[in-house]
Amino acid sequence: MSKARTWIVVVLSALMLTASAQTAQIDWRQSEGSTLVVGGIKHAYTAALEKLIPQFEELTGIDVHLEVYSQDEFMNKRLIDLSSGSGIFDIVMLDQAIVQYARAGWVDALEPYFEDPTLVDADAYGMDDYLPAMIGEGRVDGNLYGLPVTAAVQMLFYRKDVLADAGIAVPTTFDELYAAAVELNQPGKMAGILLRGQKIHSAWSSVGFVWSYGGRIMNDPVAPTAATFDSPEAAAGIAMYAKLLRDAGPLGAGNYTWYEALADFQQGKAAMYIDNAPFMGQIEDPKASTVAGKVGYAPMPAGPAGEYANSLAWMLSMSSSSKNKDAATLFLAWATGAQMALEIGQAAGTSARESFYASDWVGEHYPADWAETFVLSTKRANPESGFPRIVEIDEWLDIYGGAVNATILGTGTAQKNLSEAAAAMNRVLR
Numbered sequence: 001m002s003k004a005r006t007w008i009v010v011v012l013s014a015l016m017l018t019a020s021a022q023t024a025q026i027d028w029r030q031s032e033g034s035t036l037v038v039g040g041i042k043h044a045y046t047a048a049l050e051k052l053i054p055q056f057e058e059l060t061g062i063d064v065h066l067e068v069y070s071q072d073e074f075m076n077k078r079l080i081d082l083s084s085g086s087g088i089f090d091i092v093m094l095d096q097a098i099v100q101y102a103r104a105g106w107v108d109a110l111e112p113y114f115e116d117p118t119l120v121d122a123d124a125y126g127m128d129d130y131l132p133a134m135i136g137e138g139r140v141d142g143n144l145y146g147l148p149v150t151a152a153v154q155m156l157f158y159r160k161d162v163l164a165d166a167g168i169a170v171p172t173t174f175d176e177l178y179a180a181a182v183e184l185n186q187p188g189k190m191a192g193i194l195l196r197g198q199k200i201h202s203a204w205s206s207v208g209f210v211w212s213y214g215g216r217i218m219n220d221p222v223a224p225t226a227a228t229f230d231s232p233e234a235a236a237g238i239a240m241y242a243k244l245l246r247d248a249g250p251l252g253a254g255n256y257t258w259y260e261a262l263a264d265f266q267q268g269k270a271a272m273y274i275d276n277a278p279f280m281g282q283i284e285d286p287k288a289s290t291v292a293g294k295v296g297y298a299p300m301p302a303g304p305a306g307e308y309a310n311s312l313a314w315m316l317s318m319s320s321s322s323k324n325k326d327a328a329t330l331f332l333a334w335a336t337g338a339q340m341a342l343e344i345g346q347a348a349g350t351s352a353r354e355s356f357y358a359s360d361w362v363g364e365h366y367p368a369d370w371a372e373t374f375v376l377s378t379k380r381a382n383p384e385s386g387f388p389r390i391v392e393i394d395e396w397l398d399i400y401g402g403a404v405n406a407t408i409l410g411t412g413t414a415q416k417n418l419s420e421a422a423a424a425m426n427r428v429l430r
Helices: 003-022 044-060 071-084 098-103 132-137 160-166 174-184 199-212 232-248 258-266 277-283 325-335 338-348 360-365 368-379 393-408 414-429
Strands: 035-041 063-069 091-094 152-159 272-276 295-298 315-318
Touching: 035 044, 035 071, 035 325, 044 063, 044 277, 044 325, 044 338, 063 071, 071 091, 091 325, 098 315, 098 393, 152 160, 152 277, 152 368, 160 174, 160 295, 174 232, 174 272, 199 232, 199 393, 232 393, 232 414, 258 272, 258 277, 272 277, 277 295, 277 338, 277 368, 295 368, 315 325, 338 360, 360 368, 393 414
Parallel strands: 035 063, 035 091
Antiparallel strands: 091 315, 152 272, 152 295
16 A cells, blocks of 8 residues: 555544544543653553554544553552552553452442533444443442453464464363363473463463363352352363473563463464453564464363363543542543444453444454354353452552462462462451
8 A cells, every 4th residue: 555545544544533522522622731650561451442542542632651661660550549649540451450449439420420411422422333342341339430442352272284284173171271281382482371360460361271270269159258269170271371381381481471471372382372362463463473474363272171261351441539620521432432432442451331342344354264263252241250359459459469470480389379278268258
């Protein structure tokens, strides 16, 4: 495509987005001159959003500063800012910490803003277009505190060429996954499998293993009061998780977050990888990935109790200390609306809206096995939330994740580590 034609396409796309936003029956210029600070993590979503923010600024006259950090750094900055009420961030990306933030009053319930017809055109916005499981992640005690902007579910990424050359079928059980990973493992050259190993990051990614072996993380999916991740079934799931990394993972797997794991897979340093479905966009990006076009996508392997893939959503929430709440509402309505979800989804490979996955664009541009696996995996009901619905989520990440990490490193057995961790978690809960 010529430079002139590319420029025309970009301009037309911007005009279409602006026209779509203006169909909403509200005054987009009502907060002109305001400034918003939006905080988020380094992610395909924020990279896509950043490119489109100038359109919002032109539409509304609102100046937006998007501040992006690594996940751990952002979680610390977010906690300090919102808990202190300093009001630096107007809008933040929220994850499993939404229960803690909502119950502490650090973020606002969004219904009063989104039910105000001067700020949000409900018909144009389309709240009922969200994937039910994803919008449910933003609800705490019956109120909506977060609008999902990503939809993530675990799936198996595998090198089609590597498995085919070795004559190995795509694994459908964890036993098959282990056998394939060990056979394909080439120390120093290509790992058989990639999983998150660092303690906080492994907490979420290991839960699907616990469920698939018949275990549970907490005693109640809605109002947990005690840890149950020390059951023999849960320990068997974590033992498999650790065994995969010890016997077929990369050197230093215990320190891997999703950043390192994704980078390794993009550079052809692993045969298989279990993680978030939206990483497909980065895996298939020929500018960033050496394995684009060589990857297949399959459901999470099954354990003795069945096949359970963990899921989650990153959300946008409004700081209760924001001094620009009308402007913040306009940004939320724009950034999370159906049209923007389609545009960002095309760039980031993820969306929390059903209309995105039903779009012709997804059918034309995304691998068919990825789309099929994603829809299939998100329709399966999980026994509990991927992150316990407790205020003490940071303690859980540290305690439970620490037990998983210790098992990966070979410091004690899965049963011993989880039993000690469950006792510690119960002390925190009491």
